[in-house]
Amino acid sequence: MAEIPSSCYAVCLLISIVINVLLLTHQYRGWNQLSWSQTAAAEAEAVASISCSDHGRAYLDGVIFDGKPVCECNTCYQGPDCSEFISDCPADADDGDPLFLEPFWMQHPASSALLVAGWHRMSYTFNDQTFISQLINAAVFALSSENSSSPTRVVASAPYYPLYKSQIDYFETSHFHFDGDTSLFKNNSEGSNVIEFVTSPNNPDGHLRKAILQGPSVRSVYDHAYYWPYFTALPAPTDEDFMIFTISKLTGHAGSRFGWAIIKDEDVYERMVTYMDRAEIGISRDAQLRALKLLKVMLKDDGREIFDFGYKRMRDRWKRLNQIISLSKRFSLQEISPQYCNFLNKIRDPSPAYAWLKCEREEDTDCTAVLRAANIIGLEASVFNADSHYVRLSLLRSQDDFELLLYRLNELVTKEHGADHQSM
Amino acid sequence: MAEIPSSCYAVCLLISIVINVLLLTHQYRGWNQLSWSQTAAAEAEAVASISCSDHGRAYLDGVIFDGKPVCECNTCYQGPDCSEFISDCPADADDGDPLFLEPFWMQHPASSALLVAGWHRMSYTFNDQTFISQLINAAVFALSSENSSSPTRVVASAPYYPLYKSQIDYFETSHFHFDGDTSLFKNNSEGSNVIEFVTSPNNPDGHLRKAILQGPSVRSVYDHAYYWPYFTALPAPTDEDFMIFTISKLTGHAGSRFGWAIIKDEDVYERMVTYMDRAEIGISRDAQLRALKLLKVMLKDDGREIFDFGYKRMRDRWKRLNQIISLSKRFSLQEISPQYCNFLNKIRDPSPAYAWLKCEREEDTDCTAVLRAANIIGLEASVFNADSHYVRLSLLRSQDDFELLLYRLNELVTKEHGADHQSM
Numbered sequence: 001m002a003e004i005p006s007s008c009y010a011v012c013l014l015i016s017i018v019i020n021v022l023l024l025t026h027q028y029r030g031w032n033q034l035s036w037s038q039t040a041a042a043e044a045e046a047v048a049s050i051s052c053s054d055h056g057r058a059y060l061d062g063v064i065f066d067g068k069p070v071c072e073c074n075t076c077y078q079g080p081d082c083s084e085f086i087s088d089c090p091a092d093a094d095d096g097d098p099l100f101l102e103p104f105w106m107q108h109p110a111s112s113a114l115l116v117a118g119w120h121r122m123s124y125t126f127n128d129q130t131f132i133s134q135l136i137n138a139a140v141f142a143l144s145s146e147n148s149s150s151p152t153r154v155v156a157s158a159p160y161y162p163l164y165k166s167q168i169d170y171f172e173t174s175h176f177h178f179d180g181d182t183s184l185f186k187n188n189s190e191g192s193n194v195i196e197f198v199t200s201p202n203n204p205d206g207h208l209r210k211a212i213l214q215g216p217s218v219r220s221v222y223d224h225a226y227y228w229p230y231f232t233a234l235p236a237p238t239d240e241d242f243m244i245f246t247i248s249k250l251t252g253h254a255g256s257r258f259g260w261a262i263i264k265d266e267d268v269y270e271r272m273v274t275y276m277d278r279a280e281i282g283i284s285r286d287a288q289l290r291a292l293k294l295l296k297v298m299l300k301d302d303g304r305e306i307f308d309f310g311y312k313r314m315r316d317r318w319k320r321l322n323q324i325i326s327l328s329k330r331f332s333l334q335e336i337s338p339q340y341c342n343f344l345n346k347i348r349d350p351s352p353a354y355a356w357l358k359c360e361r362e363e364d365t366d367c368t369a370v371l372r373a374a375n376i377i378g379l380e381a382s383v384f385n386a387d388s389h390y391v392r393l394s395l396l397r398s399q400d401d402f403e404l405l406l407y408r409l410n411e412l413v414t415k416e417h418g419a420d421h422q423s424m
Numbered sequence: 425m426a427e428i429p430s431s432c433y434a435v436c437l438l439i440s441i442v443i444n445v446l447l448l449t450h451q452y453r454g455w456n457q458l459s460w461s462q463t464a465a466a467e468a469e470a471v472a473s474i475s476c477s478d479h480g481r482a483y484l485d486g487v488i489f490d491g492k493p494v495c496e497c498n499t500c501y502q503g504p505d506c507s508e509f510i511s512d513c514p515a516d517a518d519d520g521d522p523l524f525l526e527p528f529w530m531q532h533p534a535s536s537a538l539l540v541a542g543w544h545r546m547s548y549t550f551n552d553q554t555f556i557s558q559l560i561n562a563a564v565f566a567l568s569s570e571n572s573s574s575p576t577r578v579v580a581s582a583p584y585y586p587l588y589k590s591q592i593d594y595f596e597t598s599h600f601h602f603d604g605d606t607s608l609f610k611n612n613s614e615g616s617n618v619i620e621f622v623t624s625p626n627n628p629d630g631h632l633r634k635a636i637l638q639g640p641s642v643r644s645v646y647d648h649a650y651y652w653p654y655f656t657a658l659p660a661p662t663d664e665d666f667m668i669f670t671i672s673k674l675t676g677h678a679g680s681r682f683g684w685a686i687i688k689d690e691d692v693y694e695r696m697v698t699y700m701d702r703a704e705i706g707i708s709r710d711a712q713l714r715a716l717k718l719l720k721v722m723l724k725d726d727g728r729e730i731f732d733f734g735y736k737r738m739r740d741r742w743k744r745l746n747q748i749i750s751l752s753k754r755f756s757l758q759e760i761s762p763q764y765c766n767f768l769n770k771i772r773d774p775s776p777a778y779a780w781l782k783c784e785r786e787e788d789t790d791c792t793a794v795l796r797a798a799n800i801i802g803l804e805a806s807v808f809n810a811d812s813h814y815v816r817l818s819l820l821r822s823q824d825d826f827e828l829l830l831y832r833l834n835e836l837v838t839k840e841h842g843a844d845h846q847s848m
Contacts, residue, residue: 006433012433013433013437016437016440016441016444019444020440023444023448024447034462034466034469035534037464037465037466037468037469037534037537037539038465038534039534039535039537040465040534040537040538040539041462041539043539044461044539044540045460045461048460054824060540074824076824076828077824088799089799090799090832091800091801091828091829093800093801093817093818093819100676100741100821100822100823101733101734102676102822103823104676104730104733104734106542108542108721109461110459110460110462110464111542111724112542112717112718113461113540113542114464114538114542115464115467115468115537115538115539115540116468116484116537116540116710116713118529118530118533118535118536118537118538133703133704133705137703141594166702167702167703170565170698170702171597171703172597173595173596174596174598252524252525252526252528252529255708255709255710256708256710257704257705257708258708278594278595279557279594279595279703280557280681281681282681283681283707284679284680284681284682284707284710284714285680286680286711286713287708287711289538289540290538293536293538297532297535297536309525309528310524310528313524355517375513375514376514376515376517377515377516377517378517393517395517395524396524397516397524398498398524398526399524400479400498400499400500401498401515401516402524404500404513404515405515405517407515408515
């Protein structure tokens with residue numbers, strides 16, 4: 001065998017090394033360009049590659065078998081790959097389901113794919129005080145009796161979440177009306193049906209609550225928007241007949257407008273469905289997919305990581321706020337005691353979503369204005385149907401907002417001490 | 425200089441070639457695994473990498489400058505990278521914007537990212553006949569006059585979209601009620617305000633429509649859900665005072681529940697905003713982001729490609745349906761003439777979203793039942809407040825559904841001929 005000359009090896013090696021460098025550069029660029037998006041990208045492509053014979057589709061949020069999404073067949077097809085036609089199946093030309101455009105989007109996968117970052121648009125886009133909406137209205141429509149001689153009366157205990165009144169007033173029909181504070185509830189001699197909204201823990205003051213009214217004509221709706229370990233001890237698993245929830249205060253995605261209800265009475269459930277149908281045909285599928293994704297991330301460790309993260313943050317905020325307010329005689333905060341939490345299996349410190357701040361001086365009849373003069377915007381007590389010596393301060397906003405709030409409050413309390421010294 | 429021996433070159437070359445093979449295999453696997461998802465992934469990562477000094481955020485659907493997303497700063501910060509504090513800025517502790525959890529999601533980018541395929545969940549999830557919803561209710565609430573002595577009367581011309589009646593009946597307040605068919609509209613001697621819904625092109629029959637009622641007490645709401653080149657010639661750009669639209673029949677994403685309105689009267693606009701605020705705080709941001717993405721894809725070529733795709737598909741369906749029904753004496757279809765389209769700049773053939781099929785025999789007083797007996801499910805005319813010799817057949821569903829519809833109709837018409845022969 002003739003020996004290959006060194007020069008030939010040298011040229012080959014040079015070429016090979018150049019290829020090494022090019023490949024490494026390319027690959028490094030690839031790694032560098034895309035990182036955290038690749039898991040979601042791979043998931044979406046895997047689901048899209050499942051073959052359903054063009055008579056069905058597998059979905060990221062669809063039916064799962066053996067841990068994997070499977071084909072959901074069009075009306076008249078069946079089988080694991082939707083290839084079997086159901087021979088006696090009727091032609092459904094009933095509703096306006098616009099699937100005629102589906103093939104267009106399948107032909108343009110790259111341009112129409114959307115990668116939604118987990119932190120995308122968590123904030124509300126405008127400054128109001130509303131959190132859940134359609135569920136509340138749906139509950140009122142579902143629970144108010146069309147056949148009763150007098151309209152259903154809706155009540156809540158002050159201080160209460162302002163949307164109950166504003167929404168119910170706005171949508172008032174001949175079947176229901178908002179009747180104000182539970183404590184002012186007059187005897188029910190006319191035999192009206194009553195809906196009591198019970199916010200637990202309460203917005204604004206963070207206290208756990210139970211229904212006040214009882215009896216066969218009373219229905220309690222438990223609003224559990226804040227019933228999560230971030231904000232409160234959970235003394236027991238909640239188990240009421242009618243409970244409403246939202247991801248707004250669970251994953252923090254208020255902008256997704258996603259809520260759910262647990263309803264034990266089947267008739268009431270059906271009436272809720274009727275409301276959804278008449279009002280909105282359910283909420284956006286995009287929001288549902290988003291919520292699913294987020295809840296799956298949370299559930300990986302039964303929420304331990306996020307609950308721990310959020311609880312510690314809220315507890316630290318409450319501590320720091322208390323340190324400042326405790327130096328003041330002019331202002332006070334609601335008292336919340338450490339309490340055993342059945343979920344965290346330990347006694348936990350208070351960590352409410354809101355401070356329910358009181359101006360202690362009798363002459364401070366508009367506590368919101370007192371704070372406003374100190375460049376702090378709180379929410380006035382009147383909207384909660386409460387004494388205007390109180391004001392609500394939100395503690396669950398961005399770190400920037402919270403730090404500034406502490407800074408301004410500290411200024412205000414320091415001035416109070418300066419004034420004390422002057423008056424001495 | 426000592427010459428390097430061949431054996432040394434050979435070993436180096438071997439190593440280099442092995443590295444090349446490994447790199448190529450890895451890279452090929454990478455290419456093979458992910459393809460159409462990478463554009464969206466790169467977009468999302470690019471936006472996420474924009475630095476806003478932890479006092480703001482750039483968004484995929486956010487503010488654009490020079491073609492690129494820029495920082496949207498937190499309330500009290502400014503500057504291109506949000507690094508400048510606005511010194512006299514008030515501390516906003518007003519609303520419950522739950523941004524405290526934002527850092528959590530930013531720490532978990534890979535697990536919380538979501539890649540939404542363009543064709544994800546286009547369908548409605550249940551079989552009803554409703555398309556737009558909140559906009560209709562919002563329009564009625566916004567246009568009905570609270571201060572009038574008599575309630576606002578809402579009308580539409582039969583055959584009309586059933587949701588107008590069902591939704592307005594359901595939400596009826598003391599300020600408005602549904603008053604039936606425009607043609608039966610009695611003289612307005614009591615001076616009520618009137619809202620006329622004008623669906624153009626009309627659901628079910630596809631005809632372009634104009635408002636029938638006129639006068640200072642009349643407000644027309646143009647429902648343009650189907651005013652797209654798929655379904656109708658556009659004789660002129662539409663320019664009414666109050667127009668509502670939806671992406672359901674534009675991109676085909678009915679499941680996203682995304683619509684919009686063009687309103688010329690600012691007071692009416694403000695009242696629409698009040699409705700949104702009271703009822704739902706706007707729709708899901710996820711749906712808005714989705715709609716933005718889809719509309720951007722469409723707008724790349726002014727919609728030419730998708731409009732052409734959809735128009736041809738709907739036109740071909742109408743042609744094939746006509747070929748079958750033209751062989752029948754028992755059934756007929758609505759007549760729609762070819763018409764000049766100002767958008768496509770040509771005369772175009774008819775391509776309605778629905779067939780408004782008529783049973784011509786006098787004794788076929790329930791046309792829906794006649795079709796049902798032939799295993800075809802249409803939507804009965806009574807819900808459109810129309811003569812039950814008619815039935816609506818949806819033509820915009822999946823190709824599977826359409827092919828089956830034609831197959832069953834063909835059977836039905838063939839039987840009719842068999843019966844004719846027998847009776848001869």
